[in-house]
Amino acid sequence: MIPVLLILLPLLTGLVTFFIKDEKTARSWALLASIATLAVSLLGLTVMNDATHLAHKAQWLQTIGSSFSVKVDGMGQLLCLLTAISFPLIFLSTWHSNYKKANNFFALMLLGQAGLMGVFVAMDALLFYFFWELALIPMYFLASQWGGEKRIKATFKFFIYTFVGSVLMLIGILYLQSKTPDHSFALQSFYNLSLPKGTQNWVFWLFFVAFAIKMPVWPFHTWQPDAYEQSPTATTMVLSGIMVKMGLLGVIRWLMPVLPVASYQNGDMVMSMAVVGIVYASLIAIRSDDIKRLIAYSSIAHIGLMCMALFAENKSGMQGVMIQMFNHGINIIGLWIMVEVIERQYGTRKLSELGGLAQKAPVMAIFFVIVALANIALPLTNAFAGEFLMFNSLLSAKTSYLYAILFTVFAGLGIILAAVYTLNMIRKIFFGELTALTANAQDIKLNEKLVMGIIVILVFWFGVYPQALLNITDELSQVLVNKMEISHLLRKQ
Amino acid sequence: MNALILSAVLGVVMMFSGILLKQKSAIRNLAIAGILLLLVSNILETYGTVFFKVNTEGMMYFDRFALFFNTIVLLSTLLYLLLTARDMEKVGVNYAEYFALIFFILCGITLVSSFKSLLILFLGIEIISIPLYILTGTDKRNLKSNEASLKYLLLGAFSTGLMLMGIALIYGARGTFSTEGANLVTDKPSALLLAGMILLLFSMSFKASAAPFHFWTPDVYDGAPTVFTSFMATIVKAAVFIAFIRLFDEAFGTLRSQWQLWIAVITAATLFIGNITAVFQQSVKRMLAYSSIAQAGFMLLSLYAMNTDAKEGILLYVTAYSFATIGIFAVLAKMNDYTFDGFNGLAQKDPLLAGSLTVFLLSLAGIPLTAGFLAKFYMLKATVATPQGLWLAIFAILMAAVSVYYYFRVIQAMYFKEGDAKAPETTPVFRWTLVILAALIILLGIFPDLLLHWFYF
Numbered sequence: 047m048i049p050v051l052l053i054l055l056p057l058l059t060g061l062v063t064f065f066i067k068d069e070k071t072a073r074s075w076a077l078l079a080s081i082a083t084l085a086v087s088l089l090g091l092t093v094m095n096d097a098t099h100l101a102h103k104a105q106w107l108q109t110i111g112s113s114f115s116v117k118v119d120g121m122g123q124l125l126c127l128l129t130a131i132s133f134p135l136i137f138l139s140t141w142h143s144n145y146k147k148a149n150n151f152f153a154l155m156l157l158g159q160a161g162l163m164g165v166f167v168a169m170d171a172l173l174f175y176f177f178w179e180l181a182l183i184p185m186y187f188l189a190s191q192w193g194g195e196k197r198i199k200a201t202f203k204f205f206i207y208t209f210v211g212s213v214l215m216l217i218g219i220l221y222l223q224s225k226t227p228d229h230s231f232a233l234q235s236f237y238n239l240s241l242p243k244g245t246q247n248w249v250f251w252l253f254f255v256a257f258a259i260k261m262p263v264w265p266f267h268t269w270q271p272d273a274y275e276q277s278p279t280a281t282t283m284v285l286s287g288i289m290v291k292m293g294l295l296g297v298i299r300w301l302m303p304v305l306p307v308a309s310y311q312n313g314d315m316v317m318s319m320a321v322v323g324i325v326y327a328s329l330i331a332i333r334s335d336d337i338k339r340l341i342a343y344s345s346i347a348h349i350g351l352m353c354m355a356l357f358a359e360n361k362s363g364m365q366g367v368m369i370q371m372f373n374h375g376i377n378i379i380g381l382w383i384m385v386e387v388i389e390r391q392y393g394t395r396k397l398s399e400l401g402g403l404a405q406k407a408p409v410m411a412i413f414f415v416i417v418a419l420a421n422i423a424l425p426l427t428n429a430f431a432g433e434f435l436m437f438n439s440l441l442s443a444k445t446s447y448l449y450a451i452l453f454t455v456f457a458g459l460g461i462i463l464a465a466v467y468t469l470n471m472i473r474k475i476f477f478g479e480l481t482a483l484t485a486n487a488q489d490i491k492l493n494e495k496l497v498m499g500i501i502v503i504l505v506f507w508f509g510v511y512p513q514a515l516l517n518i519t520d521e522l523s524q525v526l527v528n529k530m531e532i533s534h535l536l537r538k539q
Numbered sequence: 540m541n542a543l544i545l546s547a548v549l550g551v552v553m554m555f556s557g558i559l560l561k562q563k564s565a566i567r568n569l570a571i572a573g574i575l576l577l578l579v580s581n582i583l584e585t586y587g588t589v590f591f592k593v594n595t596e597g598m599m600y601f602d603r604f605a606l607f608f609n610t611i612v613l614l615s616t617l618l619y620l621l622l623t624a625r626d627m628e629k630v631g632v633n634y635a636e637y638f639a640l641i642f643f644i645l646c647g648i649t650l651v652s653s654f655k656s657l658l659i660l661f662l663g664i665e666i667i668s669i670p671l672y673i674l675t676g677t678d679k680r681n682l683k684s685n686e687a688s689l690k691y692l693l694l695g696a697f698s699t700g701l702m703l704m705g706i707a708l709i710y711g712a713r714g715t716f717s718t719e720g721a722n723l724v725t726d727k728p729s730a731l732l733l734a735g736m737i738l739l740l741f742s743m744s745f746k747a748s749a750a751p752f753h754f755w756t757p758d759v760y761d762g763a764p765t766v767f768t769s770f771m772a773t774i775v776k777a778a779v780f781i782a783f784i785r786l787f788d789e790a791f792g793t794l795r796s797q798w799q800l801w802i803a804v805i806t807a808a809t810l811f812i813g814n815i816t817a818v819f820q821q822s823v824k825r826m827l828a829y830s831s832i833a834q835a836g837f838m839l840l841s842l843y844a845m846n847t848d849a850k851e852g853i854l855l856y857v858t859a860y861s862f863a864t865i866g867i868f869a870v871l872a873k874m875n876d877y878t879f880d881g882f883n884g885l886a887q888k889d890p891l892l893a894g895s896l897t898v899f900l901l902s903l904a905g906i907p908l909t910a911g912f913l914a915k916f917y918m919l920k921a922t923v924a925t926p927q928g929l930w931l932a933i934f935a936i937l938m939a940a941v942s943v944y945y946y947f948r949v950i951q952a953m954y955f956k957e958g959d960a961k962a963p964e965t966t967p968v969f970r971w972t973l974v975i976l977a978a979l980i981i982l983l984g985i986f987p988d989l990l991l992h993w994f995y996f
Contacts (some may be wrong), residue, residue: 137912
């Protein structure tokens with residue numbers, strides 16, 4: 047019941063929003079709807095945290111072997127919670143932004159939320175594909191209609207990239223389905239497949255390209271900085287905070303346990319791509335003058351690390367990634383909120399045109415510094431536990447020892463570079479001389495304080511007590527790692 | 540049989556209605572009533588009520604597949620007339636005759652959906668084609684329309700020649716026109732039979748506008764009055780595909796190893812040429828012409844795979860494709876400017892029109908939640924299940940990704956670009972039909988069983 051509600055609630059409220067003509071009402075309605083979704087998600091974590099409430103199966107497209115099968119597992123809990131928390135925060139923080147045709151804006155945001163929830167809970171490959179695309183369409187419209195100057199081109203590139211990826215995945219899904227004995231799209235049937243090595247290898251790439259584009263992993267990342275830059279910031283928050291997690295979830299749930307042999311064999315390749323991406327993106331971030339682009343590149347680096355940890359194929363990596371998906375989402379949304387405030391108030395995103403804001407806007411400075419430090423995983427902030435687990439997993443990766451060391455060193459280099467560009471950004475925005483644009487700066491408003499307050503509380507809470515997140519993901523990550531145990535499979539061949 | 544005889548009778552009735560009825564709205568209403576009658580009589584036949592008992596000597600067979608397809612065609616025609624019948628007034632003065640010709644085409648369609656003899660196939664194809672040559676040229680004072688009509692006639696005659704030649708050769712090899720029992724011939728087909736089969740393959744490819752026999756399509760679709768292009772590109776094309784599939788399933792099913800590679804090459808070429816050329820078009824009408832070639836490529840996949848999924852899928856595909864394309868052409872017929880820029884800012888002026896158009900375009904592009912997605916899905920599923928079909932499926936899906944480019948250009952123009960597209964004047968009937976069409980597409984996209992269920996029971 048919980049997963050169905052998580053999808054239906056934003057879907058129906060979103061459709062209603064199209065017909066609310068008054069801007070104020072639409073805004074409040076959307077906020078209310080997103081809070082209701084959050085309540086449902088919290089219910090699923092606490093009171094109704096049992097198998098009967100967390101799973102649902104209904105008939106759908108029986109003739110072709112698909113069913114409407116949804117379930118919230120450990121990873122689903124975290125990602126649904128992240129999605130549910132993010133939307134009220136996004137709506138609150140952009141309370142004062144003016145959108146023309148606001149009802150359409152909020153309606154599309156809610157529809158996007160429904161699509162994302164669907165991706166996180168779908169346990170049937172065809173359903174997964176449905177939601178995968180459904181999450182994309184509202185985002186495309188949002189970014190193209192309310193975005194920056196070069197929005198049409200940038201968002202179309204984003205759309206085409208992800209569309210090409212997802213249709214390749216569709217072929218992969220169809221192929222796997224044709225190989226299942228019961229011709230079913232159910233996740234469980236996919237898990238029971240054991241395909242020969244050669245087949246696994248090329249099916250792996252059909253899936254992986256789709257997920258790599260979504261994450262994005264170097265060299266499939268080129269759509270991302272443009273899309274983040276040109277989208278309205280509320281949409282960028284969804285794209286970078288939540289949507290990139292679709293790719294990681296895809297790898298964790300739909301790729302590695304289904305094709306364990308190929309995942310093991312291509313692991314080095316994928317990790318190399320990811321590590322190149324980490325260093326490359328970090329170096330570009332250092333040279334970026336636009337805050338949005340800087341954060342976009344930093345996001346590539348962070349996701350790259352998560353992708354590496356996954357292919358280390360051990361439990362600490364798996365669990366680290368799961369909790370890091372949640373924490374990264376919270377942190378990066380916090381950062382985007384600050385960027386949006388800066389852009390709205392001072393009309394620029396260029397580091398070279400900002401400076402000295404700490405004098406004029408001390409509250410903002412404090413919040414910004416906290417989330418920025420959380421973003422580089424300082425101890426006691428939420429990202430630390432996940433990052434620690436991931437590095438731990440890299441060192442004990444299933445690859446050869448030399449590779450493990452090399453990968454760890456380069457990924458560690460990414461952390462250092464992250465500190466460089468983050469601190470540099472803080473310095474340029476908040477310290478130094480006041481510029482013409484910041485001379486009359488004002489501090490952030492009440493709603494923004496509220497939102498940032500919540501985010502900071504989350505940052506410290508899960509920084510001090512990460513066990514809460516670890517408990518949720520513990521069982522699932524063990525199950526998945528067991529599925530990837532392929533020594534017996536290799537022997538068989 | 541009901542639809543076959545009634546449509547011929549109604550064609551004659553419509554011809555005389557021009558003399559008897561003075562008001563154009565009366566003619567139009569008569570035609571719509573006629574289609575409704577056809578639809579009802581065809582559904583009745585599906586459930587066993589046959590009005591006319593005619594002994595066809597085994598030359599025709601009205602099975603579930605045929606009757607179900609007729610229902611789809613008649614339903615599409617009903618929606619088509621509701622949307623565009625009013626716009627036909629603008630084409631010329633012979634209003635009643637246009638409807639008469641459409642009814643004759645429907646008569647031909649009922650022939651090709653249920654043939655068991657190559658002669659009936661030939662008759663059906665010709666009964667479809669000849670009224671089409673006339674409809675293409677109805678815009679008499681327009682040079683392009685005349686050119687299109689002449690071109691269509693000449694090339695059509697040529698392909699008819701090929702078809703007759705093929706049928707003659709097959710008769711020579713088998714001694715019968717019947718497709719029944721043809722499957723018994725298994726080992727070592729004679730050269731005569733193979734040559735006949737290849738000729739039939741070519742002529743059917745021509746009618747279905749598959750590459751490299753597609754060259755007439757863009758010019759004819761572009762030159763014909765938009766209201767008739769709509770009919771040609773959807774309902775007629777669907778009928779040709781059903782005939783194509785019936786022919787190769789029943790008459791040449793056992794020779795599959797002989798023609799499958801041919802079909803694969805034709806499919807790939809059609810997909811490639813249709814999609815790539817559509818990208819470069821500046822006129823929406825011409826883009827739709829190439830898109831119809833591209834979609835034909837996807838439909839050809841069902842011919843390649845020829846399994847249960849493929850046969851179910853082609854029904855879903857022609858439905859999804861016809862509904863969406865009829866909708867787009869209906870709006871296009873009302874626009875003054877056929878270029879992409881002509882759609883700039885339409886969403887501001889008329890959100891409802893732009894919204895339904897978006898649903899149609901998303902469906903053609905194959906985005907989930909629309910009928911177009913499941914249609915493509917069925918085609919791909921059928922193709923992936925064949926032993927060597929995987930590469931064709933991957934090629935097809937990449938081409939589908941290309942198609943997103945040109946379909947989305949219209950969406951971009953309507954929603955994201957500033958402009959002063961004139962919102963066309965529309966009647967409430969038009970708007971409601973458009974919304975119903977869009978709703979049907981979404982409904983089929985979520986529950987395709989609604990349609991396919993009919994087929995089964």
